[in-house]
Amino acid sequence: MITQALLRALDKKAIWLVAILLALAVAVPAANLLIPAGQPGHVPTYIVTLFGKYLTYAMLALALDLVWGYCGILSLGHGAFFALGGYAMGMYLMRQIGTRGVYAHPTLPDFMVFLNWRELPWYWQGFDQFWFACLMIVLVPGLLAFVFGFFAFRSRVTGVYLSIITQAMTFALLLAFFRNDMGFGGNNGLTDFKDILGQPVQAATTRGALFAASAIALALSVLVCSMIVNSKLGKVMVAVRDAESRTRFLGYRVEYVKLFAFTVSAIMAGIAGALYVPQVGIINPGEFEPANSIEVVIWTAVGGRGTIVGPIIGAVLVNMGKSYFTGALPELWLFALGALFIFVTLFLPKGIVGLLGQWRDMTARREQAPAAPPPPAQAAVAAERGEDPATLGDVQPKPAE
Amino acid sequence: MRPTRSLRLIFACLGLALALLAGPARAQDIPGLIQSMGEASLRELGGIVEELAATGDSAVAPALEALAEGDLYVNEADGRVVIVTRNRMYDPVTQEEIGPAADADLSRIRINNSLRRDVAAAIGGLTLMSDNPSVRLSAARSMRANPSEENLALLDEALAAETDATVRGAMETAHAVTVLSLADTSIEDKRAAVPVVAQNAGREAITILNSALGSAPDALAADIRSAIAGLEQERAIWAALQNVWFGVSLGSVLLLAAIGLAITFGVMGVINMAHGEMVMLGAYTTFVVQDVIRRNAPELFDYSLAIALPLAFLITALIGIAIERGVIRWLYGRALETLLATWGLSLILQQTVRSIFGPTNRQVGNPSWMSGSFEFYGLAITWNRFWIVIFAIAVFAALLVVLNRTSLGLQMRAVTQNRRMASAMGIRTPFVDAMTFGLGSGIAGLAGVALSQIDNVSPNLGQGYIIDSFMVVVFGGVGNLWGTLVGALTLGVANKFLEPYAGAVLGKILILVLIILFIQRRPRGLFALKGRAVES
Numbered sequence: 001m002i003t004q005a006l007l008r009a010l011d012k013k014a015i016w017l018v019a020i021l022l023a024l025a026v027a028v029p030a031a032n033l034l035i036p037a038g039q040p041g042h043v044p045t046y047i048v049t050l051f052g053k054y055l056t057y058a059m060l061a062l063a064l065d066l067v068w069g070y071c072g073i074l075s076l077g078h079g080a081f082f083a084l085g086g087y088a089m090g091m092y093l094m095r096q097i098g099t100r101g102v103y104a105h106p107t108l109p110d111f112m113v114f115l116n117w118r119e120l121p122w123y124w125q126g127f128d129q130f131w132f133a134c135l136m137i138v139l140v141p142g143l144l145a146f147v148f149g150f151f152a153f154r155s156r157v158t159g160v161y162l163s164i165i166t167q168a169m170t171f172a173l174l175l176a177f178f179r180n181d182m183g184f185g186g187n188n189g190l191t192d193f194k195d196i197l198g199q200p201v202q203a204a205t206t207r208g209a210l211f212a213a214s215a216i217a218l219a220l221s222v223l224v225c226s227m228i229v230n231s232k233l234g235k236v237m238v239a240v241r242d243a244e245s246r247t248r249f250l251g252y253r254v255e256y257v258k259l260f261a262f263t264v265s266a267i268m269a270g271i272a273g274a275l276y277v278p279q280v281g282i283i284n285p286g287e288f289e290p291a292n293s294i295e296v297v298i299w300t301a302v303g304g305r306g307t308i309v310g311p312i313i314g315a316v317l318v319n320m321g322k323s324y325f326t327g328a329l330p331e332l333w334l335f336a337l338g339a340l341f342i343f344v345t346l347f348l349p350k351g352i353v354g355l356l357g358q359w360r361d362m363t364a365r366r367e368q369a370p371a372a373p374p375p376p377a378q379a380a381v382a383a384e385r386g387e388d389p390a391t392l393g394d395v396q397p398k399p400a401e
Numbered sequence: 402m403r404p405t406r407s408l409r410l411i412f413a414c415l416g417l418a419l420a421l422l423a424g425p426a427r428a429q430d431i432p433g434l435i436q437s438m439g440e441a442s443l444r445e446l447g448g449i450v451e452e453l454a455a456t457g458d459s460a461v462a463p464a465l466e467a468l469a470e471g472d473l474y475v476n477e478a479d480g481r482v483v484i485v486t487r488n489r490m491y492d493p494v495t496q497e498e499i500g501p502a503a504d505a506d507l508s509r510i511r512i513n514n515s516l517r518r519d520v521a522a523a524i525g526g527l528t529l530m531s532d533n534p535s536v537r538l539s540a541a542r543s544m545r546a547n548p549s550e551e552n553l554a555l556l557d558e559a560l561a562a563e564t565d566a567t568v569r570g571a572m573e574t575a576h577a578v579t580v581l582s583l584a585d586t587s588i589e590d591k592r593a594a595v596p597v598v599a600q601n602a603g604r605e606a607i608t609i610l611n612s613a614l615g616s617a618p619d620a621l622a623a624d625i626r627s628a629i630a631g632l633e634q635e636r637a638i639w640a641a642l643q644n645v646w647f648g649v650s651l652g653s654v655l656l657l658a659a660i661g662l663a664i665t666f667g668v669m670g671v672i673n674m675a676h677g678e679m680v681m682l683g684a685y686t687t688f689v690v691q692d693v694i695r696r697n698a699p700e701l702f703d704y705s706l707a708i709a710l711p712l713a714f715l716i717t718a719l720i721g722i723a724i725e726r727g728v729i730r731w732l733y734g735r736a737l738e739t740l741l742a743t744w745g746l747s748l749i750l751q752q753t754v755r756s757i758f759g760p761t762n763r764q765v766g767n768p769s770w771m772s773g774s775f776e777f778y779g780l781a782i783t784w785n786r787f788w789i790v791i792f793a794i795a796v797f798a799a800l801l802v803v804l805n806r807t808s809l810g811l812q813m814r815a816v817t818q819n820r821r822m823a824s825a826m827g828i829r830t831p832f833v834d835a836m837t838f839g840l841g842s843g844i845a846g847l848a849g850v851a852l853s854q855i856d857n858v859s860p861n862l863g864q865g866y867i868i869d870s871f872m873v874v875v876f877g878g879v880g881n882l883w884g885t886l887v888g889a890l891t892l893g894v895a896n897k898f899l900e901p902y903a904g905a906v907l908g909k910i911l912i913l914v915l916i917i918l919f920i921q922r923r924p925r926g927l928f929a930l931k932g933r934a935v936e937s
Contacts, residue, residue, distance in 0.1 A: 074737040074740070148917075151917075151918075151921045152920070152921065154921070155920070155921040155922070155924050156924055157920055157921070157924045158924075159736055159737070160666075160670075160672045160736050160737065160740060161875060161920065161924060161925075163672070163737065163740060164672070164871045164872075164875055165875070165916070165917050165920055167868065167871070168868065168871070168872060168913045168916060168917055169913075169917060171868050171913060172909075172910045172913035172914060172917075175906050175909055175910050175913075176906075176907075176910050178906065179906055179907070290868065294741070294744050297741060298741065298745075301741065331752070331756060334748045334749070334751065334752035334755075335748075335749055335752050335753075337745070337748055338745040338746060338747070338748035338749035338752070339745065339749065340745065341741050341742055341744055341745020341746075341748070342728055342742050342745040342746065342749075344741075345732060345735075345738040345739075345741050345742040345745075346728065346731055346732070346742065349735075349738070
């Protein structure tokens with residue numbers, strides 16, 4: 001049955017995507033390590049790290065796409081799952097510092113010594129083991145999403161209400177992690193990492209390995225998402241997105257479908273966060289900022305939600321733009337980002353991938369029947385006629401949300 | 402003439418009168434005693450002060466006062482003790498002017514702190530019989546602060562003659578405090594004193610009673626304990642009331658910030674993430690208005706808020722209408738995308754303001770009628786908070802009138818309840834939408850003017866309020882202004898009550914968690930719309 005699901009998952013697009021990602025996982029570190037600096041084809045280490053970071057962002061965007069694009073749940077708190085995964089990894093990395101910290105305390109991280117803590121709090125126990133940290137990276141975001149989602153979906157909190165309370169969730173976590181008493185480093189977060197699995201985090205080989213790990217993790221996520229959306233469950237998810245009440249009346253347990261998507265997505269986001277932290281070398285409460293989570297939404301929207309490849313393209317493109325703008329024209333970045341939000345929602349509701357699809361459809365149709373003009377967007381026509389665009393939603397099946 | 406001078410004159414006259422009454426024997430002692438202070442050592446000085454106080458003659462008061470203030474000198478030329486004020490020498494008993502102090506060789510009579518207290522108590526006793534009620538009052542108060550055995554008799558005497566109710570109260574309190582703090586007064590007296598202290602001694606009552614408790618026998622201790630318990634309960638009630646006030650104040654701020662959001666959300670189902678930026682724009686309007694006033698007409702500064710209010714409303718309302726016509730109109734029926742588009746708008750607005758006014762905080766001043774604070778029974782209330790509460794109530798009332806008594810309000814309510822039916826009845830729903838959005842944004846601008854008085858005016862001003870405002874709307878439910886009011890006040894008061902126990906940050910986290918839990922119970926808020934409109 002699993003092989004069946006796997007086979008179904010590997011449609012042409014997904015195969016290509018996974019193949020490209022796996023090729024990147026090998027090629028980029030190889031180009032960094034094997035080709036000496038200065039020669040054509042050499043990839044500098046900072047580029048490896050930068051794109052490794054983008055890949056984790058892409059994974060986060062893909063995770064959001066699974067709930068938003070396929071299940072219609074707009075979570076404004078996915079950054080929280082990402083950051084929780086990151087914190088779990090950060091805790092492991094902190095424990096690896098050992099006596100090399102400023103205060104050279106064998107078990108306590110520097111900030112705890114600084115705050116006069118006597119012993120390791122219970123929730124830091126076990127993080128010196130990599131397997132335990134990995135378990136927590138999956139468990140903590142997954143469990144939070146499960147509990148949060150269970151209550152939210154069971155009582156049918158939907159639409160903007162759900163978006164707002166997910167935002168409240170990440171805001172509450174932001175405030176909580178800012179507190180020194182929480183034992184997660186407060187304002188400064190966790191940083192100054194030394195080793196991961198015995199390898200120095202700064203070394204080029206480790207960077208290459210982390211890049212490869214991110215690419216492989218992303219490839220696996222693509223596989224998992226593809227498997228889910230191509231399964232029967234995936235069809236029900238889309239049904240929930242497009243007509244929740246109708247799906248419920250047809251006998252499906254809508255809340256469980258949503259809960260499944262939400263939890264899987266949170267786990268993916270957590271893994272992405274865990275891969276992100278060793279590459280950037282710091283995790284602090286700023287990652288919980290509601291603004292960050294909303295930014296993830298725009299990556300997904302730019303690329304094209306409801307597709308597998310869209311969020312990946314969106315995340316990488318927007319973040320490349322961000323890296324360029326914040327370096328070259330820092331004043332303009334927020335203008336650009338704001339304009340992107342408006343432009344994409346107004347003119348690119350299906351994102352770049354949707355645009356490509358439209359363009360392909362148009363060319364295909366032109367070849368078949370050159371006479372038929374493409375139908376203009378419904379809302380625009382209605383507005384021209386002086387009708388209320390808001391009433392349209394009720395007449396037709398609702399647009400994907 | 403300085404009041405102390407006039408007081409001295411009064412004392413002198415009094416002294417003369419008393420001296421006549423009391424007989425010549427005492428009157429003769431006084432100048433001699435005062436004169437003897439000239440050569441006395443510190444210890445002897447204490448004895449002389451006691452003797453002077455024992456005369457009970459208010460004629461000695463000026464000399465004692467001068468001693469306490471360091472105005473009593475010895476003229477080295479003739480050994481005479483004199484009072485020196487403003488470079489003139491005066492006789493310590495008769496207050497007659499002797500001559501300029503500048504050319505005399507004077508040496509001050511020095512005292513220490515313990516002697517100064519004795520002197521103060523002695524003066525208290527003397528002035529207790531003054532004709533001037535305010536002098537008697539301050540004498541009684543000073544006795545309360547320095548209880549000593551001698552005062553008891555004086556107070557008894559003074560109480561018998563006292564007619565003024567206020568002074569009498571003060572004397573009784575002083576008497577009771579003295580009785581309680583002395584060791585050798587009878588238990589009955591002390592028992593009688595406890596309720597007097599508890600009632601009248603104000604903030605110090607608990608301290609006084611506690612110190613009395615230490616030496617009290619068991620029979621009395623129970624009385625004192627129950628009095629302390631009563632007082633502490635009373636204090637707790639006042640503290641709670643103060644908390645309620647802080648909560649109401651916070652709630653009114655939340656109400657101002659959230660009510661515009663509630664209107665647009667209620668009528669259009671649109672979450673306006675740029676709402677916080679409208680608040681910020683209102684605050685910056687205030688800044689600009691004040692800046693212009695400071696440069697051109699500083700005398701108008703007290704009216705700056707009155708000028709800023711309509712301007713802020715107009716500016717933000719126009720921007721709101723522009724946003725509605727330009728962006729949101731195209732996204733109806735896609736609430737989640739509206740949320741994203743308005744978030745983009747908020748980024749642009751923030752960055753625009755940052756580019757124009759700079760990223761730092763801008764100084765917005767309080768007009769004179771909004772600075773300072775006043776006491777209302779046990780509550781300390783700052784004027785700016787007070788006016789903001791009043792303002793929030795006014796805005797709320799005005800909105801109620803607009804919604805319930807104008808045709809626009811009627812149309813808005815109709816659209817909230819059933820958009821398509823309203824449209825079928827001939828209501829121009831696009832127009833109503835634009836007006837609603839303008840109104841909501843305008844109210845955010847008004848909130849900005851108010852918030853500029855208590856918060857930092859920076860480009861991030863709105864961000865700080867947006868999540869709280871959402872919480873209020875989500876908690877209160879949409880389509881009902883009263884829901885917003887109740888939501889804002891509940892959140893404000895709950896926040897302030899959690900703060901002392903959990904700390905500000907943890908309190909806020911608790912509130913957020915509670916709201917998230919609350920939403921599970923009532924997914925549509927406290928005052929939810931009912932009927933078929935809900936699902937659409």
